[in-house]
Amino acid sequence: MPCDVLVCLCTCPDAASARSLAEALVTESLAACVNQLPGVVSTYAWQGRLHTDAEVMLVIKTTVGRLGALRERLVALHPYEVPELVALPAVDGHAPYLDWVRAQVAHPGHAPTAP
Numbered sequence: 001m002p003c004d005v006l007v008c009l010c011t012c013p014d015a016a017s018a019r020s021l022a023e024a025l026v027t028e029s030l031a032a033c034v035n036q037l038p039g040v041v042s043t044y045a046w047q048g049r050l051h052t053d054a055e056v057m058l059v060i061k062t063t064v065g066r067l068g069a070l071r072e073r074l075v076a077l078h079p080y081e082v083p084e085l086v087a088l089p090a091v092d093g094h095a096p097y098l099d100w101v102r103a104q105v106a107h108p109g110h111a112p113t114a115p
Helices: 015-027 064-077 095-106
Strands: 005-012 033-046 049-063 086-089
Touching (some): 015 033, 015 064, 049 064, 049 095
Antiparallel strands (some): 033 049
16 A cells, blocks of 8 residues: 655755744644754755755655645745755555654644654
8 A cells, every 4th residue: 555655855055944944844734744964965066067065954754645735835935946855755654653744734734743
């Protein structure tokens, strides 16, 4: 049985923008949880030049049903011209945790609860 829970990845230029995005996504019930992983170093080509930059990686837990709204909000709030958003299916996991993720994003505007 396919799982409707997704793990999404997004890089941010600094801790402040990462925290702001994480808080908005959780507060607006677009994500159940967002982990902020500092110390990521990204090497990429942009506008014809090679770049290596320190970034903060966001690991975002949401559902297939909320991905469109999450994407729209992330793009609106993100400081990058082309923000990274890659959604990976959670093929399996601890059932109570997956149920908690679903519950957190199922009802926009409700108060988040702890897992």
